Amino acid sequence: MKYLIIEDEQLAALETQRLIKCVDNSAEVVGILPSVSKCEEWFNNNPQPNLIFMDIHLQDGICFELFDKVKISAPVIFTTAYDQYALQAFKSNGVAYLLKPIEKEELHNAIKRISSFSEEVQKSAISNVAQSLMNKSSGIDYIKRLSIKAGDTYTTLPINQVAYFYSEDHYTYVCTYENKRYIINSSLDDLEGRLDPIFFFRAARNCTLSINAIDKVNKFFNGRLRLHTNPNFNGDIFVSRNKVKEFLNWLGDN
Numbered sequence: 001m002k003y004l005i006i007e008d009e010q011l012a013a014l015e016t017q018r019l020i021k022c023v024d025n026s027a028e029v030v031g032i033l034p035s036v037s038k039c040e041e042w043f044n045n046n047p048q049p050n051l052i053f054m055d056i057h058l059q060d061g062i063c064f065e066l067f068d069k070v071k072i073s074a075p076v077i078f079t080t081a082y083d084q085y086a087l088q089a090f091k092s093n094g095v096a097y098l099l100k101p102i103e104k105e106e107l108h109n110a111i112k113r114i115s116s117f118s119e120e121v122q123k124s125a126i127s128n129v130a131q132s133l134m135n136k137s138s139g140i141d142y143i144k145r146l147s148i149k150a151g152d153t154y155t156t157l158p159i160n161q162v163a164y165f166y167s168e169d170h171y172t173y174v175c176t177y178e179n180k181r182y183i184i185n186s187s188l189d190d191l192e193g194r195l196d197p198i199f200f201f202r203a204a205r206n207c208t209l210s211i212n213a214i215d216k217v218n219k220f221f222n223g224r225l226r227l228h229t230n231p232n233f234n235g236d237i238f239v240s241r242n243k244v245k246e247f248l249n250w251l252g253d254n
Contacts, residue, residue, distance in 0.1 A: 003027055004042075004049040006066075007079065008034040008059045016053055016079070016102060023108040035059040036066050043070040051114065052076045053098075056133070064130035075114045075122060095125045125252040128198050142196040146174060148182045157182070163231055164209035165191060177213070179231040201250050203227060207237050211251065 003020050007013035013032045020027045030049055033039045035058050043066075052074050054063050066072070078090065078097040090097040096114050098106055146157045161176050167188055175181050186194075188208055195208065202208045209229060216228040223241035227233075239247045 001027055001050040002030045004030055004052045004074070005032045006034075006039055006052060006054040006058065006063060007032065008055060008057070010034075012055070012079075012100065016107075019102060019104050019107050020053075022104055023111065036061045036063070036069070039063075039066050040069045043072065048072070048074045050074060051111065054078050056080050062133070064126070064133065067126065067130065073119055075119075076126065077110050077114055090129060095122075095129050124249050128250065128252065131198065143191075143194050146184060148174075148184070150182065159195075162210060163213035164207055164229060164233065166207045166233070168206070168234075175231060175233075177231065197250075201247060203239050203243075203247065204237050207233065209237070214251070217251070 001024060005013050005016050005020075007016060013034075017029050017032065020029060030046070031042055033042055037060055039058075052072070054076050056063050056078060063078075076096070078095065079100060079102060080087070080097060081100045087097070087099070096110055098110055143159050145159055146162070148155050148157045157174065157176065161178075163175050163177050165172060165174050165184075165188060167173070171183050172185075172187050173181050174184050188202065188206070191208060192202060199210055199212075200208055201211070209227070213229045213231075214227060215230040218226045218228070220226040220238060223244065225239040225244055225247065227237040227239065229237065
């Protein structure tokens with residue numbers, strides 16, 4: 001197999017190259033590139049490799065800029081130092097990644113898993129992750145926690161514990177993964193633009209849900225989709241026909 005390493009730290013790149021050759025005796029590393037501009041030049045003059053290892057932060061920018069400049073059809077495994085936000089974005093969208101410092105066994109497993117990724121699914125998933133990370137770097141401050149009132153007590157609820165928001169009888173509720181439900185002051189319209197679109201989607205007029213709360217998606221009458229959630233939603237959630245494509249792109253399965 002032919003591998004391309006996109007990494008701006010020389011020692012990290014050489015270590016990745018060493019590990020690749022440890023797990024694949026026939027490996028050929030066709031290039032080590034430190035910047036977006038070098039990558040653009042390389043892709044315009046070389047055939048696609050079989051697999052790419054790509055660091056997020058490069059010498060002259062963020063690696064996601066590269067996807068707007070050149071066509072990348074090879075599967076990509078991202079490499080990153082610990083960043084809770086980035087890791088959550090990768091996990092939620094099924095994007096392959098390795099945490100630095102890279103371990104030999106983890107690299108081997110990542111190479112085996114990546115073979116099951118289709119080009120279209122990967123493209124959609126990477127686009128979602130890129131949008132989220134680029135928005136974060138540009139200063140958009142999404143909700144990180146909610147203020148919750150339970151009786152006479154106020155507490156905070158981290159946003160990553162939210163399964164979905166829904167409206168009912170002129171109230172807006174939040175439901176957690178533990179199936180606890182609370183009334184909140186914000187409407188679903190108020191929440192739009194304040195929730196990170198990499199994780200939350202306004203699936204219906206009365207429901208905005210987290211990608212991690214989706215249990216099953218079924219085709220339904222008249223081109224709609226019916227969603228099943230965990231915890232179970234009190235009623236049906238239907239994605240209208242004119243939002244199906246947008247929803248499936250967000251879900252990473254178009």
